[in-house]
Amino acid sequence: MDLSSYKSNQKILVAVDCIIFGFDGTQLKALLIKRGFEPEKGKWSLMGGFVGKNENADEAAARVLAQLTGLDNIYMEQLYAFTDVDRDPAGRVISIAYFALINIEDYSEQLQHDHEAKWFPLSKIPPLIFDHKKMVAKARRLLRQKVADHPIGFELLPEKFTLPQLQSLYEAIYETPLDKRNFAKKILSLKVLNKLNEKEKESSRKGAFYYVFDSVKYDKLQQNGVRFI
Amino acid sequence: MDLSSYKSNQKILVAVDCIIFGFDGTQLKALLIKRGFEPEKGKWSLMGGFVGKNENADEAAARVLAQLTGLDNIYMEQLYAFTDVDRDPAGRVISIAYFALINIEDYSEQLQHDHEAKWFPLSKIPPLIFDHKKMVAKARRLLRQKVADHPIGFELLPEKFTLPQLQSLYEAIYETPLDKRNFAKKILSLKVLNKLNEKEKESSRKGAFYYVFDSVKYDKLQQNGVRFI
DNA sequence: TCAAAAGTGTTCTAGATACACCCATGT
DNA sequence: ACATGGGTGTATCTAGAACACTTTTGA
Secondary structure, eight states, X not given: OXXXXXXXXXXXXXXXXXXXXXXXXXOEEEEEEEOOSSSSTTSEEOEEEEOOXXXXXXXXXXXXXXXXXXXXXXXXXXXXXXXXXXXXXXXXXXXXXXEEEOOGGGSOXXXXXXXXXXXXXXXXXXXXXXTHHHHHHHHHHHHHHHHHHSTTGGGGSOSSEEHHHHHHHHHHHHTSOOOHHHHHHHHHHTTOEEEEEEEEXXXXXXXXXXXXXXXXXXXXXXXXXXXXX | OOSSOSTTSOEEEXXXXXXXXXEOSSOEEEEXXXXXXXXXXXXXXXXXXXXXXXXXXXXXXXXXXXXXXXXXXXXXXXXXXXXXTTSSTTSOEEEEEEEEEOOGGGSOHHHHHHXXXXXXXXXXOOOBSTTHHHHHHHHHHHHHHHHHHSTTGGGGSOSSEEHHHHHHHHHHHHTSOOOXXXXXXXXXXXXXXXXXXXXXXXXXXXXXXXXEEOHHHHHHHHTTOOOOO
């Protein structure tokens, strides 16, 4: 804190913007909305909102996210505060960006229409307003980094998932093919997945066993430090 | 952004606080100041200040840091935005925390007195105001993480440093002893240090060769991804 | 000559990578 | 019967960990 009194300092609008990632089985996607008001009305944008009087930024981000997706209890994390003086042409607004991971299937079509929202593959993000492109890029870097040693990839999948699904997810995140033998070996060696006695039969004749993430086993491991990939 | 107009939303004071790390050859330390104004006057605190009308948070943090240390061009990075509603009892203030690494020798005694500032070993941080303790803890986690794959440890040392000095630094950061043979092997295998034909003779009879970090060599390596430790 | 820190090499182990075939099933 | 994707094991290589003695030199 500096020596000047609180009163003489300038107050600033504080917003949150959410980079919402989803995975459709093949591609990693981000949820964008068509901005409904000026400035930049009609342009693609991240979902955002202002931090209110009686909430912190985490709460504001959760509120904004619930508004758009109808979902609660989403995995979410603060990414970075974007504070450039002219980032918003309409006035001095800083934005605290959050990144969120959701299971794309949980997201209702209805809300998609209500908000003119759309999922875009990361390779096909349209031009975005303000500094939102930077936000997406930063979120993507954090996702890669995080997913290597935290069990957050599962947030992007249904509760029950198959190893091939999980592998596709990692391949999408890292944009690189992985060897399925080595992948299975590595993931299963962590012993944080429980195999179910049930197969997913949509995508192959043979069917692939479902697994679920076991957070209790993970927590026990956690002490040391885990590498997921 | 949300549908409500900009005007109806609440503006908030935005501060920056700096966690300043230094290394004295043995211990990792943080620079704290005795707060000179209310609330909490006289308590230990991080160095901070408000974000002004015509600067972004990075600039504000650099300004604050220069005020306290007289130093420019310091390694600095945004850490996290702390936004809890009641974090500052005097009003709604959010704080964007920065962490900075300085060479402790560059820091003048004079300024230390001017600001009633003092270096504290991380194991002996006194009670701090507001949420500053959380800030320090978070900064420390980031330092450990960062230093593993970015060449920032050097920021804490003089330009010329010896391998034993560098090793002590890593030992202080990770709070664990390291094997000097393995350490030297690993660090030198990166080939980003240049050995000088000159020895540091203070701390031993034999003397230890000085090295300097070669950022050009590092940049070439950088493409791939490096692990420092 | 001895105390104190610097410097240096080898072996072992574990994890990462590369790689190819059989299995189950629906059509 | 065959096409499709699922599942599995082994050999090799590389990086990290463990470990002890010699060198230099000022006092």
